Amino acid sequence: xxxxxxxxxxxxxxxxxxxxxxxxxxxxxxxxxxxxxxxxxxxxxxxxxxxxxxxxxxxxxxxxxxxxxxxxxxxxxxxxxxxxxxxxxxxxxxxxxxxxxxxxxxxxxxxxxxxxxxxxxxxxxxxxxxxxxxxxxxxxxxxxxxxxxxxxxxxxxxxxxxxxxxxxxxxxxxxxxxxxxxxxxxxxxxxxxxxxxxxxxxxxxxxxxxxxxxxxxxxxxxxxxxxxxxxxxxxxxxxxxxxxxxxxxxxxxxxxxxxxxxxxxxxxxxxxxxxxxxxxxxxxx
Numbered sequence: 001x002x003x004x005x006x007x008x009x010x011x012x013x014x015x016x017x018x019x020x021x022x023x024x025x026x027x028x029x030x031x032x033x034x035x036x037x038x039x040x041x042x043x044x045x046x047x048x049x050x051x052x053x054x055x056x057x058x059x060x061x062x063x064x065x066x067x068x069x070x071x072x073x074x075x076x077x078x079x080x081x082x083x084x085x086x087x088x089x090x091x092x093x094x095x096x097x098x099x100x101x102x103x104x105x106x107x108x109x110x111x112x113x114x115x116x117x118x119x120x121x122x123x124x125x126x127x128x129x130x131x132x133x134x135x136x137x138x139x140x141x142x143x144x145x146x147x148x149x150x151x152x153x154x155x156x157x158x159x160x161x162x163x164x165x166x167x168x169x170x171x172x173x174x175x176x177x178x179x180x181x182x183x184x185x186x187x188x189x190x191x192x193x194x195x196x197x198x199x200x201x202x203x204x205x206x207x208x209x210x211x212x213x214x215x216x217x218x219x220x221x222x223x224x225x226x227x228x229x230x231x232x233x234x235x236x237x238x239x240x241x242x243x244x245x246x247x248x249x250x251x252x253x254x255x256x257x258x259x260x261x262x263x264x265x266x267x268x269x270x271x272x273x274x275x276x277x278x279x280x281x282x283x284x285x
Contacts (some may be wrong), residue, residue, distance in 0.1 A: 026223040113236065
């Protein structure tokens with residue numbers, strides 16, 4: 001059953017309770033983690049995914065788009081239909097240096113229900129590319145921090161700290177230190193889709209993420225209700241795989257598509273539909 005449909009059946013009382021709760025934190029057991037590494041990592045992902053993965057580089061791109069530590073993207077069929085979504089993270093380590101080939105380690109938060117199928121698809125596209133693709137789901141967990149107050153500009157102590165290392169944020173060393181789970185550099189990032197969705201991150205298994213209060217940790221269903229109330233679908237169980245056109249699910253408004261990056265799998269249909277104005281961007285509040 002498509003999990004996105006129950007949003008029409010959510011009781012208003014439950015939504016009201018959730019809107020007044022927070023900040024909440026949920027481990028996303030429906031998501032798994034894979035790792036890309038090797039000298040062709042950026043080149044490989046750039047030719048596959050809908051977003052501009054070159055923005056993981058050390059310096060701003062030629063069009064002055066900012067360097068980012070994470071992003072949302074999709075893998076499509078050659079006909080431009082949705083297959084899988086990705087939350088991509090470049091872990092920031094002071095000693096890390098990119099070589100001329102753009103070699104960098106990228107972690108991806110993906111739909112766990114189709115993990116084996118997704119890995120097989122990626123390896124099919126890999127061909128002779130010098131990139132390793134590993135299932136590290138046992139080593140890392142995905143988490144979401146959300147609820148009342150997280151998306152508001154408040155003078156609270158903790159939210160500016162988390163926001164300082166978020167989407168398109170600057171290199172705030174004090175913020176980085178305060179929001180990390182350990183000395184490796186795992187941290188929260190603003191959800192790249194919409195501010196109202198809160199913060200997202202990948203953390204080592206067996207650890208509790210920073211800024212998480214024990215009485216505020218709750219099951220993933222609460223996050224599902226929060227996200228569906230915002231009108232945002234996620235994963236292959238909610239977005240019909242091989243059928244949905246990403247623009248129908250507001251992937252442009254959710255910062256998952258670059259219309260300037262050039263060719264990637266399924267790009268032709270997306271570009272044509274966008275430039276003809278067949279789908280209007282929608283911003284859910």
